[in-house]
Amino acid sequence: MTDSSETGSYPSSWKKAPFIKNSFVRWLIIVGGAIYLAAALGTMNIDLERVKEGLPRAQRFLDSFFPPNFSDNRGVLWEGIAESIWMAIISTVAGIALSIPIGLGAARNLAPAWVYLFCRGVIAASRTFPEIILAIFAVKLFGFGPFAGFIALSLGTIGFYAKLLAEDIENSSASQAEAVKATGANWFQWINYSIQPQVMPRMIGLSIYRLDINFRESAVVGIVGGGGIGATLNTSFSRYEFDTAAAILIIIILIVMSMEYTSSFFRKWVQ
Amino acid sequence: MLQLAELTKKYNTGELALKGVTLEIPKGQVLALIGPSGAGKSTLIRCVNRLVQPTSGSVVLKGTELTKLSSSALRKARRRMGMIFQEYALVERLTVMENVLSGRLGYVGFWRSYFRKFPRADIQEAYRLLDRVGLKHMADKRADELSGGQRQRVGICRALIQNPDLLLVDEPTASLDPKTSRQIMRLIQELCSERGLTAIINIHDVFLAQMFSQRVVGLELGSVVYDGKPDGLTPEVLTRIYGEEDWSATIKSTDEDDDDEEEF
Amino acid sequence: MPAITNNGIETWRLRTSKEQWIRWVCWLIGLAVIMYAWQMISEKTVWFFVTDAPTQAADIGSRMVPPKWSYMDKLWKPVWDTINIATIGTIIAMVIAVPVAFATARNTTPNIVVRTIGLFIIVSSRSVNSLIWALILVFILGPGVLAGTIAIGLRSIGFCAKLIYESIEEIDHTQVEAIEATGASGPQKMIFGILPQVLPTIAGVGIYRWDINIRESTILGLVGAGGIGLQLNGSLNTLAWTQVSLILIVILITVFISEWVSAKVRGAII
Ligand SMILES: Nc1ncnc2c1ncn2[C@@H]1O[C@H](COP(=O)(O)OP(=O)(O)OP(=O)(O)O)[C@@H](O)[C@H]1O
Ligand SMILES: [Mg+2]
Numbered sequence: 001m002t003d004s005s006e007t008g009s010y011p012s013s014w015k016k017a018p019f020i021k022n023s024f025v026r027w028l029i030i031v032g033g034a035i036y037l038a039a040a041l042g043t044m045n046i047d048l049e050r051v052k053e054g055l056p057r058a059q060r061f062l063d064s065f066f067p068p069n070f071s072d073n074r075g076v077l078w079e080g081i082a083e084s085i086w087m088a089i090i091s092t093v094a095g096i097a098l099s100i101p102i103g104l105g106a107a108r109n110l111a112p113a114w115v116y117l118f119c120r121g122v123i124a125a126s127r128t129f130p131e132i133i134l135a136i137f138a139v140k141l142f143g144f145g146p147f148a149g150f151i152a153l154s155l156g157t158i159g160f161y162a163k164l165l166a167e168d169i170e171n172s173s174a175s176q177a178e179a180v181k182a183t184g185a186n187w188f189q190w191i192n193y194s195i196q197p198q199v200m201p202r203m204i205g206l207s208i209y210r211l212d213i214n215f216r217e218s219a220v221v222g223i224v225g226g227g228g229i230g231a232t233l234n235t236s237f238s239r240y241e242f243d244t245a246a247a248i249l250i251i252i253i254l255i256v257m258s259m260e261y262t263s264s265f266f267r268k269w270v271q
Numbered sequence: 272m273l274q275l276a277e278l279t280k281k282y283n284t285g286e287l288a289l290k291g292v293t294l295e296i297p298k299g300q301v302l303a304l305i306g307p308s309g310a311g312k313s314t315l316i317r318c319v320n321r322l323v324q325p326t327s328g329s330v331v332l333k334g335t336e337l338t339k340l341s342s343s344a345l346r347k348a349r350r351r352m353g354m355i356f357q358e359y360a361l362v363e364r365l366t367v368m369e370n371v372l373s374g375r376l377g378y379v380g381f382w383r384s385y386f387r388k389f390p391r392a393d394i395q396e397a398y399r400l401l402d403r404v405g406l407k408h409m410a411d412k413r414a415d416e417l418s419g420g421q422r423q424r425v426g427i428c429r430a431l432i433q434n435p436d437l438l439l440v441d442e443p444t445a446s447l448d449p450k451t452s453r454q455i456m457r458l459i460q461e462l463c464s465e466r467g468l469t470a471i472i473n474i475h476d477v478f479l480a481q482m483f484s485q486r487v488v489g490l491e492l493g494s495v496v497y498d499g500k501p502d503g504l505t506p507e508v509l510t511r512i513y514g515e516e517d518w519s520a521t522i523k524s525t526d527e528d529d530d531d532e533e534e535f
Numbered sequence: 536m537p538a539i540t541n542n543g544i545e546t547w548r549l550r551t552s553k554e555q556w557i558r559w560v561c562w563l564i565g566l567a568v569i570m571y572a573w574q575m576i577s578e579k580t581v582w583f584f585v586t587d588a589p590t591q592a593a594d595i596g597s598r599m600v601p602p603k604w605s606y607m608d609k610l611w612k613p614v615w616d617t618i619n620i621a622t623i624g625t626i627i628a629m630v631i632a633v634p635v636a637f638a639t640a641r642n643t644t645p646n647i648v649v650r651t652i653g654l655f656i657i658v659s660s661r662s663v664n665s666l667i668w669a670l671i672l673v674f675i676l677g678p679g680v681l682a683g684t685i686a687i688g689l690r691s692i693g694f695c696a697k698l699i700y701e702s703i704e705e706i707d708h709t710q711v712e713a714i715e716a717t718g719a720s721g722p723q724k725m726i727f728g729i730l731p732q733v734l735p736t737i738a739g740v741g742i743y744r745w746d747i748n749i750r751e752s753t754i755l756g757l758v759g760a761g762g763i764g765l766q767l768n769g770s771l772n773t774l775a776w777t778q779v780s781l782i783l784i785v786i787l788i789t790v791f792i793s794e795w796v797s798a799k800v801r802g803a804i805i
Pocket of ligand 1: 282283284286287288306307308309310311312313314315
């Protein structure tokens with residue numbers, strides 16, 4: 001190799017190539033982003049006067065949060081918590097029970113086209129609307145109380161669980177499925193021996209994760225009348241019992257934390 | 272130039288990886304460190320630049336005791352020691368040029384490095400080194416687009432741009448094919464002699480060790496069991512280092528010449 | 536070996552008897568919990584309303600069609616607000632989440648106190664739904680878009696920081712060591728060794744969360760925190776069902792577009 005360092009012709013400056021190579025597109029994105037941000041902030045109508053005058057109010061508000069009041073004067077705190085837990089459990093179970101047939105139907109490698117489209121439609125519909133909107137309608141239909149919350153959370157579970165189940169089945173190994181089919185197994189045996197073992201561990205982990213989500217969501221469906229701890233929380237806010245509200249929030253955080261712990265433990269256990 | 276005295280390392284797990292290693296390496300010497308897996312070769316190299324903190328003993332580089340340095344003094348000392356890694360250890364999502372320039376991090380301030388505003392001399396040197404190893408045209412490629420041999424050459428550039436006194440090389444050829452291995456070893460050897468560098472090279476391949484080094488140290492279970500000329504690696508010595516095996520095919524026969532001259 | 540000897544003949548079985556028993560007991564406990572939960576819920580249910588639901592559904596359904604298309608004029612601004620709440624909320628969240636993630640990851644923060652604080656921030660932000668954050672903030676800041684934006688931001692910090700810190704903990708350590716060996720300082724190690732490895736995750740998480748936030752910001756108006764939920768709430772309260780159906784259609788379209796956009800952007804940068 002000839003050593004060209006003698007010629008000393010090496011460039012002495014270097015710039016990292018920009019992430020977006022086309023400079024027109026790059027500037028379009030930068031300028032467009034800047035204009036959007038300016039427009040968004042400009043139309044936000046942030047009334048700084050009001051925020052400023054709200055600050056002492058915020059101070060008083062935060063003060064009234066402490067100390068949290070766990071004494072549960074009206075006897076509704078623990079009842080609300082219990083209701084939320086039962087609601088979370090039952091809606092997870094019901095949601096998953098509904099998700100299994102829908103998830104199987106929404107897997108392209110298992111289902112005929114019309115079943116596939118129908119199940120995908122159900123999933124998309126359930127995923128689009130937040131649980132809270134489902135809850136509003138459930139309350140209109142079934143009246144106030146945990147039953148409405150149960151329906152809303154179960155429907156929400158379908159969008160989550162059936163979708164992931166279907167994707168997992170679609171990603172499962174086709175050769176294993178073929179091998180079992182080749183033994184002459186019928187459809188149920190085939191699912192049981194080839195698909196189920198492949199998707200089961202992840203699905204168990206996800207069901208615990210969904211239980212966790214459903215518990216957290218149960219705290220908000222109550223705001224629109226769906227029962228559970230959310231109803232208690234909403235009442236304590238509207239009665240200005242902020243110390244009770246603080247207690248509720250702390251309890252929610254603690255329960256979610258312990259669930260997270262359990263679910264990571266479970267996931268390790270089933271791998 | 273580099274003195275190790277009674278260097279000992281005990282890992283938290285209780286593993287005694289180095290048992291009082293004493294070595295004296297003069298300036299400009301290329302030393303090959305051989306030994307079976309788990310003998311403590313990587314540990315020894317890492318104790319020198321303190322990626323691993325030695326338990327006891329001393330490491331003296333050009334009169335400076337390294338084991339007791341404060342963290343800012345250690346950073347200064349590390350600038351003078353280039354390290355080349357087994358799996359290249361390039362930052363894969365950065366470009367080749369950024370990887371090479373990262374060798375200058377010890378010399379430039381944080382904000383300059385953050386905005387990639389390296390001194391002009393550094394950039395020129397980076398291009399010169401990349402040209403020297405035949406990768407100048409690759410400067411703006413991302414590191415994960417390169418082949419193994421190319422990556423290792425970038426790793427060499429990164430170590431050399433530090434302008435080191437000492438090269439620490441940990442199994443530079445372990446993931447490379449036989450031909451590329453030789454090319455890389457030859458490159459390291461040439462660069463060392465061009466710049467008068469001292470080098471410690473960990474290597475599994477006894478044949479390569481004999482071919483490209485002036486001195487071989489054999490390590491077994493954390494202790495030095497051989498220290499001498501490459502020619503002194505007789506089957507008996509290898510058995511002492513590695514255990515019983517038929518060594519006839521491994522050792523460089525005395526009459527074989529280094530006739531492998533092709534370019535890369 | 537899970538085989539039993541039956542009349543001197545070895546028979547293969549999947550599980551040993553003990554395992555089998557444990558499984559049965561677990562199933563039984565699970566079933567009892569479910570029965571009890573159902574019992575608790577149904578006690579509080581007025582079954583008349585439930586059996587009446589189909590007629591109610593038919594009734595509401597018939598009142599919802601056709602959607603009142605002319606109402607669209609009043610929805611453009613709320614839709615714009617909804618998108619802004621999600622976007623600016625996500626930006627705020629990401630700006631805070633990245634440092635929190637670095638402070639929580641084991642390999643970037645050896646200090647256990649700092650790490651615990653980081654974890655605490657993550658958990659408390661994640662446990663509280665954005666609607667509850669909005670409820671609190673509407674009390675503090677007054678109703679409006681600002682409360683909604685901050686609520687989305689607060690809720691998203693934990694989500695983003697959790698995913699980012701997990702990916703920081705999974706980086707390839709030798710790349711960082713190589714940078715360390717050149718004599719780089721701590722911050723330089725971060726910029727050259729760690730950040731390039733986690734940047735794709737950071738971008739991906741931001742886009743993913745933005746998509747979720749569009750969905751969440753459609754409902755914040757229910758507690759007065761701005762966006763299209765305000766109109767939804769108003770229309771529900773006045774039983775203006777034709778407006779409700781239009782709003783639902785608008786939400787549906789917004790969500791579909793945001794999903795499409797986020798998929799495109801993700802495809803472009805990763
Ligand atoms: N981080 C660590 N923690 C605990 N023990 C370690 C650590 N690194 C290495 N060891 C132990 O120290 C001993 C020496 O390891 P070292 O990596 O230095 O060997 P080596 O000679 O480089 O082996 P190889 O040729 O396989 O790379 C081994 O027994 C190993 O198990
Ligand atoms: Mg090693």
